[in-house]
Amino acid sequence: MKQKVISLKGVWAGYGNNNVIEDINFSVKKGDFVGIIGPNGGGKSTLLKVILGLITPYKGEVKVMGLPPEEGREFVGWVPQESDMDRDFPIKVLDVVLMGRMGRKKLLRSYSKEDKNKALGALEMVGLQNIAQKPIGEISLGQRQRVYIARALAKDPEILLLDEPLASVDPNTSEVIYGLLKDLNESRAITIVMVTHDVGAVSSYVKSVGCLNRKLYYYDEKTLTQGMIDAAYHCPVDLIAHGVPHRVLPKINQEETKR
Amino acid sequence: MIEALQFDFMRNALLAGLLISVACGIVGTFVVTKRIVFLSGSIAHAAYGGIGLGYFLGFNPLLGAFAFSLAAAVGMSAIQRRARERSDTLIGALWAIGMAVGIILIDLSGGYKADLMSYLFGSILMIPQEDLWLLLALDLGIMLLVRLFYKELVALSFDETFSTVQNIPVGKIHTLLVTMTALTVVMMMRMVGLIMVIALLTMPAAISGQFAKSLKKMMVLASILGALFILSGLWLSYWLNLTSGACIILVAGVSYLASLAIKNLI
Numbered sequence: 001m002k003q004k005v006i007s008l009k010g011v012w013a014g015y016g017n018n019n020v021i022e023d024i025n026f027s028v029k030k031g032d033f034v035g036i037i038g039p040n041g042g043g044k045s046t047l048l049k050v051i052l053g054l055i056t057p058y059k060g061e062v063k064v065m066g067l068p069p070e071e072g073r074e075f076v077g078w079v080p081q082e083s084d085m086d087r088d089f090p091i092k093v094l095d096v097v098l099m100g101r102m103g104r105k106k107l108l109r110s111y112s113k114e115d116k117n118k119a120l121g122a123l124e125m126v127g128l129q130n131i132a133q134k135p136i137g138e139i140s141l142g143q144r145q146r147v148y149i150a151r152a153l154a155k156d157p158e159i160l161l162l163d164e165p166l167a168s169v170d171p172n173t174s175e176v177i178y179g180l181l182k183d184l185n186e187s188r189a190i191t192i193v194m195v196t197h198d199v200g201a202v203s204s205y206v207k208s209v210g211c212l213n214r215k216l217y218y219y220d221e222k223t224l225t226q227g228m229i230d231a232a233y234h235c236p237v238d239l240i241a242h243g244v245p246h247r248v249l250p251k252i253n254q255e256e257t258k259r
Numbered sequence: 260m261i262e263a264l265q266f267d268f269m270r271n272a273l274l275a276g277l278l279i280s281v282a283c284g285i286v287g288t289f290v291v292t293k294r295i296v297f298l299s300g301s302i303a304h305a306a307y308g309g310i311g312l313g314y315f316l317g318f319n320p321l322l323g324a325f326a327f328s329l330a331a332a333v334g335m336s337a338i339q340r341r342a343r344e345r346s347d348t349l350i351g352a353l354w355a356i357g358m359a360v361g362i363i364l365i366d367l368s369g370g371y372k373a374d375l376m377s378y379l380f381g382s383i384l385m386i387p388q389e390d391l392w393l394l395l396a397l398d399l400g401i402m403l404l405v406r407l408f409y410k411e412l413v414a415l416s417f418d419e420t421f422s423t424v425q426n427i428p429v430g431k432i433h434t435l436l437v438t439m440t441a442l443t444v445v446m447m448m449r450m451v452g453l454i455m456v457i458a459l460l461t462m463p464a465a466i467s468g469q470f471a472k473s474l475k476k477m478m479v480l481a482s483i484l485g486a487l488f489i490l491s492g493l494w495l496s497y498w499l500n501l502t503s504g505a506c507i508i509l510v511a512g513v514s515y516l517a518s519l520a521i522k523n524l525i
Contacts, residue, residue: 052424070426078424089292089417090471099414104426108407135472151421 002029004063005075005159005191006051011060013050020046024060024216028159028208033185033192035206042213044195045081048163051193052078065158074103077152077190079162082145082169087137093147094132097122100154115154122150126180142173149180160184162194174198178205263497271391272383272503276489278394279447280463282401284482286443287464288474289436293416298335298437300457301350303444305331305357307453310378311364320378324445331357332441336434381452381504383493390449397446401439408432413474450489451504462511463488466518488514 007027014020021043028034038044049055050062053069064072077100100122101115111119123129126146131139136147145165152160160181166174182205184190194206210218263269290299309327313320331353339346365375377385405412411432414422423429440460447456467480492507499506 054420054423073424074426076424078421080418080420085418086292088468090468090473090477091413091417092473095413095473096417098410099417099421099425102410102414102422102425102427104428107411107428111410155425 002031004028005030005065006193007061007063008050009061011050011057011062013046013055013057013060015046015055019058020214021050021212021216022214024050026210026216026218028191028193030158030191031185031189033181033205033207034194034210035208036193036195036210036212036216037197038195038212044212045163047212047216048161048193048195051161052076075158077155077157077160079145079148079152079160079165081164081167082141082148085144085148087144089136091136092132093128093134093136093139094119094123096136096147097132097151097154100151103155118156119150119154122153123147125153125184126150127176140173142169142176145169145173145177146180149177153184157190159191159193162192162196164196165194166196166198181205263494268384268386269493269497271386271388272493273490274391275383275386275394275450276493277486278391278398279443279450280485280489281398281482282394282443283447283460283485284463284467284480285401285405285478286439287460287485288468288478288481289412289416290440291461291464291468292474292477293436295339295437295440296457296461297347298332298339298350299440299444299460301335301354301357302328302332302437302441303448303453303456304354306441306445306448307361307378308357308359308364309361310375311361311368314375315364315368321445321449324378324448325442327357328441328445329438332437333434336430336437340430340433377452378448379452379454380502381448381450381455383450383489383503383507386449394446397442401443404435404439408435412436451507455504455508458508459485459488459511462515466515469518469522484514485511 004027008024011024011026012019012022013024020041024047036044036047046055050057051064051069052073053062053064062069065075066072094116097119098111098115101111101118120129120132123132126149128143128146128150131143136144139147149160149162149165162181165177165181169177181192181194185192185207192206195212208218210216264273290296306324306328309323309325310320311323312327313323335346335350335353338349376382411422411427412435414425414427415429415432415436419429419433422432444453444456444460447459451459463484464477464481466484467477471477471480488511489507492510493503495501495510496503496506
């Protein structure tokens with residue numbers, strides 16, 4: 001049996017008195033590629049924040065690499081939503097990627113030659129070595145998304161955690177990014193957990209699927225069967241029962257019928 | 260302008276303006292990029308409570324301003340990091356409470372308060388010689404701290420969540436930033452007054468941020484702009500016999516609006 005790199009047991013978490021996710025039991029094995037789908041407000045970002053130790057759960061236990069999340073996140077590369085970022089910030093691509101090399105131990109020290117090489121290597125992995133010196137505000141959305149992936153890779157992570165990596169990216173770019181993630185997962189054995197709206201992509205790239213709407217429905221399978229995809233696609237139907245309005249499902253159904 | 264330089268107070272004012280623009284350019288750059296403009300405004304106004312306390316208890320009001328603004332900065336930094344959703348309301352409340360405490364303490368202390376207005380509207384022409392040394396120490400201190408914690412300060416301003424995930428001591432770096440802001444704000448208060456301090460702190464950085472491609476260049480350009488605004492504002496005030504603080508802020512404000520227009524035309 002493979003090592004569990006992330007494990008959540010009976011986790012309840014939220015903001016203030018407002019519970020967002022309930023009774024989450026979930027574990028990720030080394031080398032897995034997990035896609036978590038679900039509606040807005042279903043708790044996807046909350047789940048990621050719990051794994052990153054940014055939110056302390058009300059109940060339950062979280063372990064990352066067998067450690068509490070505050071320590072375990074040393075091994076996690078975090079890729080936030082592009083839309084959360086400040087595009088006007090005057091900073092060069094390479095300097096953003098170098099941030100992945102920072103840590104508590106590196107206080108009062110400048111970046112070393114090794115840090116710079118790792119950062120350049122990470123940029124090369126995402127195919128952006130030629131724009132290292134450009135300001136972050138002058139590159140395209142898809143490139144920026146890859147820069148944040150490079151920043152996460154610069155620390156040599158065991159796990160890559162991505163929040164909506166393809167929100168507001170065009171289809172061609174999303175294929176490039178998915179291909180990149182697939183390659184990182186296969187050739188570098190990086191475990192990937194990705195939260196997304198994109199149900200179609202989940203079905204063609206990931207190894208396991210979870211569907212999150214307050215509760216997590218997790219399918220720990222290596223191969224996706226039609227039945228599982230159906231079940232994942234159907235999971236938003238549960239939302240209607242919960243009285244949460246939902247926009248993802250109808251759109252996908254239309255796309256499916258067009259194909 | 261040249262004949263104005265024969266006066267000691269004018270020479271001191273010019274030197275003070277040049278010195279403060281260094282601190283202002285460096286700290287202002289972080290205030291603008293980290294988006295703590297409102298918090299900085301609150302620090303400036305909370306300082307008034309300390310000025311009142313100084314009058315009331317009979318010690319140097321500037322010391323009171325330092326103490327109050329530092330306490331406000333550290334307190335608000337903690338509030339902002341804990342209760343994110345409502346932090347702006349709380350910061351707004353501290354802003355007003357500090358001001359109110361100051362006004363009441365000054366009411367209670369009675370006596371003659373000639374230089375009270377100088378804290379509100381600034382009095383760069385009344386800067387004493389020893390303040391220049393204080394300003395120099397402030398500049399050197401800020402340059403040293405920013406040099407030591409540069410990459411952490413940049414990371415915090417750029418992406419606080421990511422910095423937390425990287426296990427950078429985000430809380431301490433944030434406190435360092437607001438502490439530097441508080442010290443700069445109190446020193447600037449002597450020049451343009453606490454009401455306008457926030458404009459001089461942020462406008463040079465905001466202008467330079469529109470054109471600079473890196474944070475270091477943004478700081479250098481902001482410092483140069485700050486110095487230009489202070490010098491030209493002083494010259495205007497001397498020439499037209501108007502309040503110096505207001506002249507400086509008007510020059511900065513008009514330049515900021517012009518830079519926005521230019522940026523939109525490009």
